[in-house]
Amino acid sequence: MKIILPIIFIFILSSSGLKANNSLDLLTLYKQLHSYPELSFKEEKTSKKLASMLIDLGFEVTENFAGYGVVALLENGEGKTVMIRADMDGLPVRELTGSSYASKTKSFNQVGDEVFTMHACGHDIHMTSLIGTAINLMERKDEWRGNLLLILQPAEEVSGGARNMIKEGIFEKFPRPDFNLALHVSADLPAGKVGYVPGWAMANVDSVDITLKGVGGHGAYPHTTKDPIVMASQLINSLQTIVSREIAPIDAAVVTVGSIHGGTKHNVIPSEVRLQLTVRSYTDDVRNQIISAIRRMARGLAEANGLPKDLYPEVTLKDEYTPALFNNLDLTEKLRISFENALGEDKVLKLSPVMGGEDFGMYGRVEPIIPTVLFWLGAVNKSVYDKSLRDNISLPSLHSAFFLPDPEPTISTGIKAMTAAVLDLYKN
Ligand SMILES: [Zn+2]
Ligand SMILES: [Zn+2]
The missing domain is CATH 3.40.630.10 (Zn peptidases)
Structure with a gap:
């Protein structure tokens, strides 16, 4: 036609x-x-x-x-x-x-x-x-x-x-x-x-930025560093349990890490890794539950890795919220x-x-x-x-x-x- x-x-x-x-x-x-x-x-x-x-x-x-x-x-x-x-x-x-x-x-x-x-x-x-x-x-x-x-x-x-x-x-x-x-x-x-x-x-759409901080150093001397790349990989896996283990199975929710950036070279442990997430939900309750779980897991990770308070991750909920x-x-x-x-x-x-x-x-x-x-x-x-x-x-x-x-x-x-x-x- x-x-x-x-x-x-x-x-x-x-x-x-x-x-x-x-x-x-x-x-x-x-x-x-x-x-x-x-x-x-x-x-x-x-x-x-x-x-x-x-x-x-x-x-x-x-x-x-x-x-x-x-x-x-x-x-x-x-x-x-x-x-x-x-x-x-x-x-x-x-x-x-x-x-x-x-x-x-x-x-x-x-x-x-x-x-x-x-x-x-x-x-x-x-x-x-x-x-x-x-x-x-x-x-x-x-x-x-x-x-x-x-x-x-x-x-x-x-x-x-x-x-x-x-x-x-x-x-x-x-x-x-x-x-x-x-x-x-x-x-x-x-x-x-x-x-x-x-x-x-x-769905509700939220964007979340996470900056994981660590202590950088030589890739051959990891015990002298706090490696944010390893922490990022731990966090990404933990985040996947929000939907699978914390949100009720009949409630719709998505947590996707769409971007990860950190490091410059094979043998250098960086001092920072940045993640960008998209979070999807339908109800306000589920939305709030996911966002607070992300904050809790990021903070818990820092504690588990023995970071001082000033190196705790920064979790920023962007003001791009779409209801x-x-x-x-x-x-x-x-x-x-x-x-x-x-x-x-x-x-x-x-x-x-x-x-x-x-x-x-x-x-x-x-x-x-x-x-x-x-x-x-x-x-x-x-x-x-x-x-x-x-x-x-x-x-x-x-x-x-x-x-x-x-x-x-x-x-x-x-x-x-x-x-x-x-x-x-x-x-x-
Ligand atoms: Zn589009
Ligand atoms: Zn479109």
């Missing part, structure tokens, strides 16, 4: 980024966004180009809202206000998909290192689907009344984006939404399908009906909660609570999906260097589902 686009924009890409110009279709827009990702808090060119598309479409657009955020409003008479959010940031991942439009982009991260950058979480699909939905709803203006509020959010991957948009006054400076909607690509659902999860759908995402039950049910009518019953699946996180849930936690739902958009090429089932091989996950959505059916399904959902919400 071809994505038909009656409009009007062409983007020409230069090494300096996206440049608006002529006319072209959504697939081309997607490929351009894919080829030129920008990291969290650095979505300058992406936001500028999408803002100018929305201005050309006839939206009232506010740029540079809470960083590089974009807010586009279409007031179309008396009625409900529906907010749709898409996120804009890419990830520090070197793309290995081999696609003709694979990203070769490098950018500077927050600590100034130059890193390869990739839309490995499908935010390029989200943005393209949002623009496609905007075009549809603009063309069908006669069929609905109300306010359409589109937001392009920066920095989802580091979890500052939604918080900043809320702090900056997204719900005060614009018509307050009656409903908040978003979609996210799924790396294990075939393109053409959508999935919904009523209630709790995505679990709750999909409003009534709104999820409304969307299910809209999706089934628009796509067919066999294309709409009820899915289970996952331990991934999404800061979109924050928009649904501001009092008075706005019904909020994020649904999954299948993105996997049908034959790749079938082969994975046949051969029992797992598909590349979100954030993988090999994650490559099948753009045409994914985007057209995203637009169809979102447009149908929004039109039905205005009718209700």
